[in-house]
Amino acid sequence: xxxxxxxxxxxxxxxxxxxxxxxxxxxxxxxxxxxxxxxxxxxxxxxxxxxxxxxxxxxxxxxxxxxxxxxxxxxxxxxxxxxxxxxxxxxxxxxxxxxxxxxxxxxxxxxxxxxxxxxxxxxxxxxxxxxxxxxxxxxxxxxxxxxxxxxxxxxxxxxxxxxxxxxxxxxxxxxxxxxxxxxxxxxxxxxxxxxxxxxxxxxxxxxxxxxxxxxxxxxx
Amino acid sequence: xxxxxxxxxxxxxxxxxxxxxxxxxxxxxxxxxxxxxxxxxxxxxxxxxxxxxxxxxxxxxxxxxxxxxxxxxxxxxxxxxxxxxxxxxxxxxxxxxxxxxxxxxxxxxxxxxxxxxxxxxxxxxxxxxxxxxxxxxxxxxxxxxxxxxxxxxxxxxxxxxxxxxxxxxxxxxxxxxxxxxxxxxxxxxxxxxxxxxxxxxxxxxxxxxxxxxxxxxxxxxxxxxxxxxxxxxxxxxxxxxxxxxxxxxxxxxxxxxxxxxxxxxxxxxxxxxxxxxxxxxxxxxxxxxxxxxxxxxxxxxxxxxxxxxxxxxxxxxxxxxxxxxxxxxxxxxxxxxxxxxxxxxxxxxxxxxxxxxxxxxxxxxxxxxxxxxxxxxxxxxxxxxxxxxxxxxxxxxxxxxxxxxxxxxxxxxxxxxxxxxxxxxxxxxxxxxxxxxxxxxxxxxxxxxxxxxxxxxxxxxxxxxxxxxxxxxxxxxxxxxxxxxxxxxxxxxxxxxxxxxxxxxxxxxxxxxxxxxxxxxxxxxxxxxxxxxxxxxxxxxxxxxxxxxxxxxxxxxxxxxxxxxxxxxxxxxxxxxxxxxxxxxxxxxxxxxxxxxxxxxxxxxxxxxxxxxxxxxxxxxxxxxxxxxxxxxxxxxxxxxxxxxxxxxxxxxxxxxxxxxxxxxxxxxxxxxxxxxxxxxxxxxxxxxxxxxxxxxxxxxxxxxxxxxxxxxxxxxxxxxxxxxxxxxxxxxxxxx
Numbered sequence: 001x002x003x004x005x006x007x008x009x010x011x012x013x014x015x016x017x018x019x020x021x022x023x024x025x026x027x028x029x030x031x032x033x034x035x036x037x038x039x040x041x042x043x044x045x046x047x048x049x050x051x052x053x054x055x056x057x058x059x060x061x062x063x064x065x066x067x068x069x070x071x072x073x074x075x076x077x078x079x080x081x082x083x084x085x086x087x088x089x090x091x092x093x094x095x096x097x098x099x100x101x102x103x104x105x106x107x108x109x110x111x112x113x114x115x116x117x118x119x120x121x122x123x124x125x126x127x128x129x130x131x132x133x134x135x136x137x138x139x140x141x142x143x144x145x146x147x148x149x150x151x152x153x154x155x156x157x158x159x160x161x162x163x164x165x166x167x168x169x170x171x172x173x174x175x176x177x178x179x180x181x182x183x184x185x186x187x188x189x190x191x192x193x194x195x196x197x198x199x200x201x202x203x204x205x206x207x208x209x210x211x212x213x214x215x216x217x218x219x220x
Numbered sequence: 221x222x223x224x225x226x227x228x229x230x231x232x233x234x235x236x237x238x239x240x241x242x243x244x245x246x247x248x249x250x251x252x253x254x255x256x257x258x259x260x261x262x263x264x265x266x267x268x269x270x271x272x273x274x275x276x277x278x279x280x281x282x283x284x285x286x287x288x289x290x291x292x293x294x295x296x297x298x299x300x301x302x303x304x305x306x307x308x309x310x311x312x313x314x315x316x317x318x319x320x321x322x323x324x325x326x327x328x329x330x331x332x333x334x335x336x337x338x339x340x341x342x343x344x345x346x347x348x349x350x351x352x353x354x355x356x357x358x359x360x361x362x363x364x365x366x367x368x369x370x371x372x373x374x375x376x377x378x379x380x381x382x383x384x385x386x387x388x389x390x391x392x393x394x395x396x397x398x399x400x401x402x403x404x405x406x407x408x409x410x411x412x413x414x415x416x417x418x419x420x421x422x423x424x425x426x427x428x429x430x431x432x433x434x435x436x437x438x439x440x441x442x443x444x445x446x447x448x449x450x451x452x453x454x455x456x457x458x459x460x461x462x463x464x465x466x467x468x469x470x471x472x473x474x475x476x477x478x479x480x481x482x483x484x485x486x487x488x489x490x491x492x493x494x495x496x497x498x499x500x501x502x503x504x505x506x507x508x509x510x511x512x513x514x515x516x517x518x519x520x521x522x523x524x525x526x527x528x529x530x531x532x533x534x535x536x537x538x539x540x541x542x543x544x545x546x547x548x549x550x551x552x553x554x555x556x557x558x559x560x561x562x563x564x565x566x567x568x569x570x571x572x573x574x575x576x577x578x579x580x581x582x583x584x585x586x587x588x589x590x591x592x593x594x595x596x597x598x599x600x601x602x603x604x605x606x607x608x609x610x611x612x613x614x615x616x617x618x619x620x621x622x623x624x625x626x627x628x629x630x631x632x633x634x635x636x637x638x639x640x641x642x643x644x645x646x647x648x649x650x651x652x653x654x655x656x657x658x659x660x661x662x663x664x665x666x667x668x669x670x671x672x673x674x675x676x677x678x679x680x681x682x683x684x685x686x687x688x689x690x691x692x693x694x695x696x697x698x699x700x701x702x703x704x705x706x707x708x709x710x711x712x713x714x715x716x717x718x719x720x721x722x723x724x725x726x727x728x729x730x731x732x733x734x735x736x737x738x739x740x741x742x743x744x745x746x747x748x749x750x751x752x753x754x755x756x757x758x759x760x761x762x763x764x765x766x767x768x769x770x771x772x773x774x775x776x777x778x779x780x781x782x783x784x785x786x787x788x789x790x791x792x793x794x795x796x797x798x799x800x801x802x803x804x805x806x807x808x809x810x811x812x813x814x815x816x817x818x819x820x821x822x823x824x825x826x827x828x829x830x831x832x833x834x835x836x837x838x839x840x841x842x843x844x845x846x847x848x849x850x851x852x853x854x855x856x857x858x859x860x861x862x863x864x865x866x867x868x869x870x871x872x873x874x875x876x877x878x879x880x881x882x883x884x885x886x887x888x889x890x891x892x893x894x895x896x897x898x899x900x901x902x903x904x905x906x907x908x909x910x911x912x913x914x915x916x917x918x919x920x921x922x923x924x925x926x927x928x929x930x931x932x933x934x935x936x937x938x939x940x941x942x943x944x945x946x947x948x949x950x951x952x953x954x955x956x957x
Contacts, residue, residue, distance in 0.1 A: 089380035181307025
């Protein structure tokens, strides 16, 4: 079964989660682009017992935002993916730049088999991450249709400072990588940052015109 | 003790390379039943172990390991992707356009097996069928090196940003010339180091130009180095990349390192996402024998034509060079930056045959490499080397570093462009000539550069160096003057012009040129040295002494200046002080021929004959020199070692076959040894070369008289007296007959 954009996704529905099989997906599957995410609503009620994933202490994460949050950025990462690791400074830069503007960034580790210990070791190498979440059941993966690490999504609270969210962006961080083995010396289009700015300025979010490139998300 | 200045500038090509995979060949079964599934154990592990794991192992340069089934399964789909696109293993040359050693291109059958394996769900199979994974250690691959060098201070490569090109300078603490048969590099942080081009800086010129910051590394893709005092084309490709930690030279072709040389590691780094601390270590393995073959690097290029309009997707440069001698091509190194697309190199033989040297259909600076041929490619004299490079400066070239595209010219920044085709060639000896064929190659190369750019200062200078080596000082002077027309304050050319004038006999004018160089830069050591030498040779000892002392004050480790000062002190009868200076020179450079010889003359004068002989034997192991043979022969003769002395004079005779002196001395030695017939033969030989020498006639008469041939002796004494009526010995001898 493959997911279609525009579906209402309910966390915990096993039929959706079991469809994940990123290892067999093409790396170059072009995401459906502009305009579609506005229709994707997340219906998690505030205070629900359902979780988005787990923090590094193994506790469920039930909230991604605090009151006043303008946008939640999910950065899908894998500790062993070299392309993903090259983007960590870029994400850290965005966090420093837009954190004061009430943008919250979560590092989401979706690969089955990734453990708290693996992530902690990775943090020791690449720097501590403020908001970290393991997504072994691919709830956020399915919500955003992420297939690659690194890949990003932007969630916007439906009502001020509270969940549920609308997914307004999903895709690459920038256009540095064209595909595996082909990359620009430096990016010319900073898709994720542009989308964050669009959100903060209440503009229509522009989407990337190319797919994310990296390592496939590992499913069950 | 001459330290001339007819040096040779050498543009060194540097750049980039990237890579993740390898190729030690592991034999593997390729045959399987049609219905048998492809498994990791049977078909895939041998491919990965043979082509991938030398980089992809824990601690290796690859971003992940591929030694276990779990590793392979984790990365299977990525591997399928990058092998089908031939991004991995990194190998740019098109098949069929040059037969290269260590070809890393995967066979089509391997690609098909990988694809099928991934499609079938990446089965492991029976692990008992898998070969043992290779074992990698952090030890030196070739065992403990003879000399280990380490970059002075660690450098932190930032977590992000564009690629970095940094030149690390490694002074080489050797006191005598060494020949390097192999070199191994441990980059420190393998995953951040893409490749490294190692350059021998013969004169430590880069360190000199960056006296304050050389220890932290000098940024830049490409530099020009000062290659020193004389025509010195000895050059090798020293290109290191992660899958080849040890660079082993072909038998008989070790490369040379002299005292005072630096190694420069031009290193390409790719940020990994976290700060990486690098501090490379280099292991050198010495050869106990000097090279018997001397390769040389040749370059085709046309940087002057690189002026690529923004948006031009089909910009072409070409170059060609006619070989004045036959060569064997050992390797090739194509180089461009980010706009290069299609790189071609070939040769047209005199019979019209076209021989491809390399074709890279889709250039990628990140995967550049030196390519060595499986077997040398022979190109006869008159073959024409060609290069044709195509550039894409449009926005469709995703590697274009400029967005939007801008006009691009040649330069050594990554946003500039280059078009070089380097060849490592081994020239064949010239028929019926002892001339170094590399001089002809150098001349052809530099003339080709001047054809493209008449103002090319490096070419003018190097061409002058060839003229100097061929003793055509007038031609060299004309070239140096051409440089000085546009660069009148170029101290190097002023000094070189002085040297050319001096060698042509115009020492007063030479003096003027050295003075001009010192007026521009009072600390320019080469000019001051040559000036001191000139003053010494023309008996202006106070001035020579002052200049040598100043050189030593500015650089106490200047062995040649110590030797020069010693010579001045010796000439002014300050023998003890002179001896100290020669000893200081030898302490700094134990293989200094001049200092060894000069100290030997003092020791011989002090009757320390055995020490003098030792010094001369060492000196002669560095240079076959008639004066040193002469002095050593005299010392042996004084010590009663006539046979050893005889050998020294025979060596002189080989060096100076038309010189009567060694024959005379050989004759006298034979007489001392009681071999009158030999003595008479040699003296007759000396007289054939110098029939007007009355002493020789007299001596010949003495030997003949002793041998009982009174008639012949009489004639000889009379001959001597006819030449010199006042020759008292001949007259007395004649009277005694």
